[in-house]
Amino acid sequence: QKEVEQNSGPLSVPEGAIASLNCTYSDRGSQSFFWYRQYSGKSPELIMFIYSNGDKEDGRFTAQLNKASQYVSLLIRDSQPSDSATYLCAVNRPPNQAGTALIFGKGTTLSVSS
């Protein structure tokens, strides 16, 4: 079983819609969950992280975590063409401490059409 799984997409949504990106992970000991955005030819950029069950909102972005189901999602409200990128889900490899490695999914490509 792959450690962090994402649908590769592409996920296509019209401008103004809600984009929903999903991620599952295999290690129940993982405690921190991250979403990165990566534009083509650029480096990953941290959008937000979450470590408690439930929702965490930051502007147009909402991260959702369900540890029982080992499921993390990212919702992007009012999607803009500038949101078109690959979104990487990352999970810490236990234990959660200095130097802790992140395990990355392969990413979901989002395309927002105007």
Next chain:
Amino acid sequence: NAGVTQTPKFQVLKTGQSMTLQCAQDMNHNSMYWYRQDPGMGLRLIYYSASEGTTDKGEVPNGYNVSRLNKREFSLRLESAAPSQTSVYFCASSVSTSGAYEQYFGPGTRLTVT
């Protein structure tokens, strides 16, 4: 703050040549990492350094060596480059925020080995 910087941005090597990729961060982070990113494979951890003076192998360390020169700098060396090492290399550093170790990435080095 420049954040995480990497040199060079691009490099072409012939098989068997050696080179060192340089990484520096000015955010006073303790932990630093080297990843490679290949199409269809996602980001994979090569080596990491939890703190100054320590280094550890990641997922794909073969063919690489690292040096944590001081708190700011973490270099990656290819002693005898092989075509399989053609990749994009990212350096990252991390800080603990509320118990989650957020990683911040440099702009990357695009390496081609012929």
